[in-house]
Amino acid sequence: MSTNNTQRNEFKQLGMELLQRFLPFADAATDDLPLPRLLRLSLFQISVGAAIVLLNGTLNRVMVVELGMPVWVVSLMVALPLVFAPLRALIGHRSDYHRSAFGLRRVPYIWWGTALQFGGFTFMPFALLLLSDPGNNAAAVGYVAAAVAFLFVGAGLHTTQTAGLALATDLAPVEARPRVVALLYVTLLLGMMLSAILYGLFLQDFDQVRLVQVIQATAAMTVALNLVALWRQEAIDRKRAANPVRAPKFSATWKAFIKDRYAARLLVVVGLGTAAFSMQDILLEPYGGEVLGLTVSQTTLLTAIWAGGTLIAFSLAGWLLTKGGNPNRMAAIGAALGLFAFVAVIVAGLLSMPWLFRTGAGLIGFGGGLFAVGTLTAAMGLAQGGHTGLALGAWGAVQATAQGGAIFLGGAIRDLVSMMVHKGWFGGEMSGPAFSYGVVYHLEIILLLATLVVVFPLMRKKNQPDLDAPKKFGISEML
Numbered sequence: 357m358s359t360n361n362t363q364r365n366e367f368k369q370l371g372m373e374l375l376q377r378f379l380p381f382a383d384a385a386t387d388d389l390p391l392p393r394l395l396r397l398s399l400f401q402i403s404v405g406a407a408i409v410l411l412n413g414t415l416n417r418v419m420v421v422e423l424g425m426p427v428w429v430v431s432l433m434v435a436l437p438l439v440f441a442p443l444r445a446l447i448g449h450r451s452d453y454h455r456s457a458f459g460l461r462r463v464p465y466i467w468w469g470t471a472l473q474f475g476g477f478t479f480m481p482f483a484l485l486l487l488s489d490p491g492n493n494a495a496a497v498g499y500v501a502a503a504v505a506f507l508f509v510g511a512g513l514h515t516t517q518t519a520g521l522a523l524a525t526d527l528a529p530v531e532a533r534p535r536v537v538a539l540l541y542v543t544l545l546l547g548m549m550l551s552a553i554l555y556g557l558f559l560q561d562f563d564q565v566r567l568v569q570v571i572q573a574t575a576a577m578t579v580a581l582n583l584v585a586l587w588r589q590e591a592i593d594r595k596r597a598a599n600p601v602r603a604p605k606f607s608a609t610w611k612a613f614i615k616d617r618y619a620a621r622l623l624v625v626v627g628l629g630t631a632a633f634s635m636q637d638i639l640l641e642p643y644g645g646e647v648l649g650l651t652v653s654q655t656t657l658l659t660a661i662w663a664g665g666t667l668i669a670f671s672l673a674g675w676l677l678t679k680g681g682n683p684n685r686m687a688a689i690g691a692a693l694g695l696f697a698f699v700a701v702i703v704a705g706l707l708s709m710p711w712l713f714r715t716g717a718g719l720i721g722f723g724g725g726l727f728a729v730g731t732l733t734a735a736m737g738l739a740q741g742g743h744t745g746l747a748l749g750a751w752g753a754v755q756a757t758a759q760g761g762a763i764f765l766g767g768a769i770r771d772l773v774s775m776m777v778h779k780g781w782f783g784g785e786m787s788g789p790a791f792s793y794g795v796v797y798h799l800e801i802i803l804l805l806a807t808l809v810v811v812f813p814l815m816r817k818k819n820q821p822d823l824d825a826p827k828k829f830g831i832s833e834m835l
Contacts, residue, residue: 359489366655376588381688389528389529389536390528390719392831393589394524394536394595395543396584396585396587396589397482397523397524397540397586397589398524398539398540398543398585398608399543399581399582399584399585400516400520400581400582400585400586401517401520401541401543401544401547402465402543402544402546402547402550402551402581403470403473403513403516403577403578403582404513404517404544404547405476405543405544405545405546405547405548405550405551406547406548406551406574406577406578407473407509407512407513407574407578408513408548409526409548409552409555409659410551410555410570410571410574411434411437411506412434412556412637412638412659412763413552413655413658413659414555414559414570415434415484415526415603415813416430416431416434416641416642417641417642417645417652417655418484418562418567418652419433419487420487420642420645421483421645421646421652422562422652423484425487426771428764428767428768428770428771428772430497430767431638431640431763431764431765431766431767431768432508432764432767432768433502433503433506433762434637434638434763434764435512435760435761435763436503436506436507436510436760436768437506437507437509437511437513437514437760438510438756438757438759438760438761438763439507439510439511439512439760440510440511440514440515441514441752441753441755441756441757441759441760442751442753442754442756442757443514443520444514444752445491445711445749445750445752445753446749446757447465447514447515447518447519447749448646460524462519462520462522462526463519463523463586463589465516465518465519466515466516466519466523466582466586466669467582468512468515469511469512469513469514469515469517469519470516470578470579471512472508472509472511472512472514472515473509473512473516473575473578474512474575474578474579475508475512476504476505476506476507476508476509476510476571477505477509477513477551477571477572477574477575477577479505480501480502480505480506480509480571481567481568481571481572482501483498483501483502483504483505484498484502484564484567484568484571485498485564486498486501487499487502493553494583504801513802514756516582518749518752520540520585521540523586523589523784524536524540525591529565541670542667542670542671544624545663545666545667546663546667547716548659548660548663549659549660549663549664549667551597551659552657552658552660552663553657553660555570556652556654556657556771558570560651560652561654562652587835590740594786598815601801607831616735616757618727620815621810621813622731622734622735622814623750623751623754624729624810625687625731625807625810625811625814626735626751626754626758627754627757627758628758628803628806628807628810629687629690629691629727629731629803629804629807629811630727630728630754630755630758630759630762631726631759631761631803632691632694632762632800632801632803632804632806632807633694633720633723633804634725634758634759634762634763634766635762635763635765635766635796635798635799635800635803636698636701636720636765636766636768636796636800637759637762637763637766638767639766639767639770639793639796640655640658640662640701640717640720641655641658641659641754642655643701643713643793644658644710644713645706646793647705647788647789647790648704648705648708648710648713650710658714658717661714661717661718661721662717662718662720662721663721664718664721665717665718665719665720665721665722665725666722666724666725666728667727668720668722668725669690669721669722669723669724669726669729669730669751670725671728672726672822673686673725673729673730673733682815683730683731683732683733683734684730684731684734684811684815685730685815686726686727686729686730686731686733686816687726687727687731687734687811688808688811688812688815689723689726689728689730690722690724690725690726690727690728690730691723691727691804691807691808691811692723692804693722693726693727694719694720694723694724694727694800694804695801695804695805696718696719696723697716697719697722697723698716698719698720698797698798698800698801698804699716699801700712700713700715700716700719701713701716701717701720701797702794702797702798704716705790705793705794706790708737710756728755730753731751732825733757734814735750735751741827766796769795769796769799770792770793770795770796771792772810773791773792773795773796774789774792777791777792788833
């Protein structure tokens with residue numbers, strides 16, 4: 357018996373050593389927050405990643421191609437979850453001062469978010485079934501129900517993620533907090549990759565019943581993962597319950613924050629760059645299906661390719677920051693790589709080259725990953741003014757809001773141009789479906805060029821706060 361226990365302990369120790377060596381930011385673990393507990397807490401990011409892939413990837417392709425819904429309607433539904441994005445900073449601010457009988461601050465918000473996600477996924481299949489029959493007299497009810505389902509899921513994932521990241525920050529020592537947050541974002545990307553692969557496998561032989569089963573399984577998985585993630589993570593604090601702290605006014609804190617010209621310009625960069633990388637979110641999979649003839653399974657795997665590129669960029673960015681890399685310069689490099697990515701996507705459609713299309717999708721993820729890490733690290737540099745939560749919350753709010761607006765505009769512009777093409781406004785040479793998608797991709801290129809113009813002044817040392825990277829940013833040595 358003792359021999360079996362010894363072998364089990366040795367195997368567990370070996371597993372922890374492998375994780376610490378090869379998992380990016382695994383060295384974020386500390387004595388107070390060991391790696392097993394940190395990885396268990398990060399499971400809520402898996403549920404968030406699965407929801408993002410299902411909404412932005414699989415369902416948008418199915419509703420556009422299989423159900424024949426207008427792209428602008430689908431893009432509006434996919435953008436609806438981001439209606440709550442501007443509230444991320446407020447949610448984090450409120451959870452800082454939440455009053456609870458047990459002194460809990462983050463857990464109530466995470467569970468409210470989980471309940472909203474579960475509720476949205478629960479009745480979403482019935483809404484899609486109503487939309488699957490074009491002759492159904494209750495189709496209007498299906499549109500409304502689908503919109504409400506998307507809205508519930510979006511509100512839930514934003515609430516869960518904001519409070520979950522705040523909880524992780526509470527549990528981690530001050531010096532390890534940036535690395536803990538970075539590890540949680542890596543977990544999010546891994547969850548997106550795994551979810552995309554599983555959805556692609558389950559939907560290889562597509563039918564409506566299987567789609568319903570996938571959505572219902574996602575709902576159950578969301579509750580299960582979040583339950584395991586939160587089990588005994590936040591301690592009961594009777595002192596806090598007996599003496600709640602009065603919350604300062606959010607509006608006054610926000611006004612003081614945006615008076616900083618550097619902070620304001622950084623938020624403009626985040627908005628422009630995020631919009632540039634996000635307009636294709638609703639279009640990439642339908643583009644692969646309509647222009648390149650890819651199947652549902654093949655287009656769903658594009659999300660895994662995109663997430664893989666983002667994960668590589670995230671790991672590379674962490675290594676570069678340990679060497680003193682400038683985060684604003686890193687964001688500029690990511691935007692520049694995005695230019696080549698969208699050119700590759702456009703050329704792939706013109707020449708019917710699926711491999712180049714997949715390469716472009718991976719490069720979009722890589723460039724977007726560098727841009728996101730660079731701007732997030734720059735936002736961390738604003739913490740020296742005492743606005744840690746507000747700065748990171750503002751970064752997340754602007755990023756998510758710009759993403760939602762770009763998703764809707766991308767679909768609307770594609771539909772508008774497609775209608776103009778059908779009416780013969782552009783001549784017979786531009787009658788194919790690739791042209792309407794290409795207009796959006798060219799617009800993204802213009803936005804990336806604008807991002808480079810705005811970010812350039814931030815790269816000058818005299819115009820920015822102290823953004824020197826910490827001596828150990830937190831990525832394990834790979835070699």
